[in-house]
Amino acid sequence: MDTKTKALKAKVMLWTDVSYHDMEEICKMQSIPDLESALCSVFGVHLPEPKRGVLLEMYVQTVLFCRECNFKKEQTSALLSIIKSIHEANIETPLNNIEECFKYCKDLLLCHSVRRPPFSINLFSSEEVECILKYIHNSYVRHYKLYKYIFTTQLKLDLSLTYSETPDQDEPTVEDSSAPDDENRMEKETEAAPTTDSSPQTQEASIEEPEGATLGLKSELKALIEKEVREQMVLVSGQLDQRMKDIAAQHNIALDSPLPNHKAKQ
16 A cells, blocks of 8 residues: 555544544643543553553653644644554554654644545644644654664564585595505504504594594684674665665754645635
């Protein structure tokens, strides 16, 4: 579903989030606990902590912002639904979708600032839209990663290295190849020097020497592979960091650009 289709679908469903009767109840609540209780009932927030507290705090702060701006009941209802839609778009994936969410936010605000029935309605003026955009950026977009961390399933990379070596069957093993040589050498040494000590320790040393060299090669190979893997991970991490910086820069440029003022055609 593209951003425009999602925005139009959200526009149709906005009025089902908070009804007029719900707004009457919300406006009566003055204390924060009573307001949280009313919003919990309206939005059906049945989540374990800390998700429940974070979500209710987001809705409570939105209501308080609307009261500071002297918004009407229908404006408060629409803004609550917009915040809810942006939050759901954010947590639908653990991946970075900040650009899509911000574009989605602007599309929703445009749907509520231009009178073009049945696709949009002018609930907010251009000044109010600019004020709402700043509020969403300061209260939600700046904490975008925290909301994603709390409400989405975390993905972890478990990297494991396995080393396996299959010796060639055509080549004789160390014990098989060294056994005849050891016997011939022992016979020659016995004939040349009968007093020479040919204990089993000498045979074991001659057998273990190639195995030690093989273990040394494996250690060097393992160290080389681990070094290459670390370098690749550092490279990829640097590329991701640079991509995040570019996105943040583009985001800041988009925030600084004024929202176009659409006037209704009579």
